[in-house]
Amino acid sequence: MATFAEQPLADLLSVSRASKAGAGERLRLSIVGMGLVGRRHAAAINQLSSVEICAVVDADDAITAQVANAGIESYNDLCAMINATRPDGIILSTPTNLHMSQALACVESGIPVLIEKPIAHDLAAAQSIVSKSDTLGVPVMVGHHRRFNPIIQKAKDVLTQGLIGKIRVVDAKCWFAKPNDYFETAPWRKINGAGPVSINLVHDIDLLRFLCGEIIEVKAMMAPSARGHDIEDVAVAIFRFENGALGTVSVSDNAVSPWSWEVTSGEYPIYPFTGQSAYQIGGSRGALSVPDLKIWQHEGEPDWWSSIDSATLSVAMADPLVNQIKHFAAVIQGEAKPLVSGYEGLCTLAVIDAMREAAKTGRAICPADLIAVDKTAAEENMRFTAKARAHVKADSAWTNQAP
Numbered sequence: 092m093a094t095f096a097e098q099p100l101a102d103l104l105s106v107s108r109a110s111k112a113g114a115g116e117r118l119r120l121s122i123v124g125m126g127l128v129g130r131r132h133a134a135a136i137n138q139l140s141s142v143e144i145c146a147v148v149d150a151d152d153a154i155t156a157q158v159a160n161a162g163i164e165s166y167n168d169l170c171a172m173i174n175a176t177r178p179d180g181i182i183l184s185t186p187t188n189l190h191m192s193q194a195l196a197c198v199e200s201g202i203p204v205l206i207e208k209p210i211a212h213d214l215a216a217a218q219s220i221v222s223k224s225d226t227l228g229v230p231v232m233v234g235h236h237r238r239f240n241p242i243i244q245k246a247k248d249v250l251t252q253g254l255i256g257k258i259r260v261v262d263a264k265c266w267f268a269k270p271n272d273y274f275e276t277a278p279w280r281k282i283n284g285a286g287p288v289s290i291n292l293v294h295d296i297d298l299l300r301f302l303c304g305e306i307i308e309v310k311a312m313m314a315p316s317a318r319g320h321d322i323e324d325v326a327v328a329i330f331r332f333e334n335g336a337l338g339t340v341s342v343s344d345n346a347v348s349p350w351s352w353e354v355t356s357g358e359y360p361i362y363p364f365t366g367q368s369a370y371q372i373g374g375s376r377g378a379l380s381v382p383d384l385k386i387w388q389h390e391g392e393p394d395w396w397s398s399i400d401s402a403t404l405s406v407a408m409a410d411p412l413v414n415q416i417k418h419f420a421a422v423i424q425g426e427a428k429p430l431v432s433g434y435e436g437l438c439t440l441a442v443i444d445a446m447r448e449a450a451k452t453g454r455a456i457c458p459a460d461l462i463a464v465d466k467t468a469a470e471e472n473m474r475f476t477a478k479a480r481a482h483v484k485a486d487s488a489w490t491n492q493a494p
């Protein structure tokens with residue numbers, strides 16, 4: 092199957108305006124960074140009649156030439172695009188180390204921005220984005236798109252309704268084998284900060300926070316890349332959640348396995364489906380595995396000597412990237428607060444940093460202590476999150492409450 096990366100950009104972009112009715116009524120979005128993920132955003136925008144791609148920014152001349160050939164405005168420089176085009180919203184899908192400077196440019200221009208995950212290359216950078224967003228009142232969303240997957244919404248409902256009782260234990264696996272050319276085609280993926288903890292596990296940690304509640308204590312170990320890159324290729328962590336549950340997570344991009352969200356969710360067809368699960372959540376009255384949505388329960392009271400039965404919950408699949416763009420459009424129009432705000436992205440990144448610190452020092456680290464570096468900004472951000480939560484709670488489809 093041709094991936095979005097292999098599909099000619101002209102094909103991907105030609106859909107955006109030509110075949111959509113209602114010119115002038117659509118929200119005008121600009122994609123910055125038309126690489127692997129930028130193309131997925133373009134494909135998602137193509138699915139929706141209410142939005143269009145008005146401009147693309149990429150540093151690669153070969154890409155901007157293809158964009159221009161498709162009849163879409165193209166730029167090498169973000170600020171030049173903002174000045175010339177003033178889009179309604181900007182999607183940043185550039186290498187992570189560019190997120191801070193580019194997000195600040197968007198926010199300072201008053202343009203809502205969807206930043207690919209992780210929000211930034213480090214916590215200080217993330218915090219400056221969140222603070223600026225708060226000060227100027229310009230919304231920031233972070234691209235933890237899996238929260239928009241109906242599977243996760245269903246799992247969240249099961250946990251919030253207490254169907255497995257009180258969560259006691261969680262295990263999440265994120266194991267797969269990336270081929271060598273993944274690193275050769277984009278060498279930034281080999282350097283510090285671009286390892287599987289920041290690139291991949293960050294998604295799983297965001298989901299664990301969403302599903303199981305805040306992570307308040309972290310212990311971890313990491314091992315350097317066996318391929319000789321300047322990154323880890325395996326990491327294991329233990330978490331304590333605010334609600335008293337404990338969890339283990341592990342990631343490797345150099346281990347063959349059928350157990351990761353990518354190959355078990357069916358979310359993105361380039362990853363062959365294995366039918367396994369990636370997360371197991373154990374509660375006082377039952378267990379839930381995700382993404383296969385299997386609930387396990389004893390017939391009567393919980394008892395390891397009585398038989399345990401499983402039922403698989405059904406869910407109507409929908410592309411979370413499309414749902415995320417719909418939500419971004421609602422945020423731009425002031426109809427919704429971000430489900431994954433800049434502050435949520437910051438909290439998830441704090442867990443990543445806590446893992447790194449814990450692995451380096453051998454100590455247990457509290458992620459909230461890392462965020463408290465700039466208390467004033469953190470308090471501002473809390474207010475922003477509180478407002479966002481108030482909105483989210485009002486809409487039962489997108490509940491953001493920890494069970």
Ligand SMILES: NC(=O)c1ccc[n+]([C@@H]2O[C@H](COP(=O)([O-])OP(=O)(O)OC[C@H]3O[C@@H](n4cnc5c(N)ncnc54)[C@H](O)[C@@H]3O)[C@@H](O)[C@H]2O)c1
Nearest residue numbers: 124125126127128148149150151184185187207208209277
């Ligand atoms: N949501 C997800 O599932 C997911 C998956 C993979 C990657 N990501 C994130 O998306 C971001 C991009 O990852 P990718 O794998 O698509 O990278 P990529 O290397 O495939 O694409 C990055 C693009 O940005 C362009 N670029 C570089 N510098 C630029 C600049 N100064 N201005 C404009 N464009 C510039 C490059 O030319 C390239 O086209 C990263 O933050 C990554 O963590 C998210």
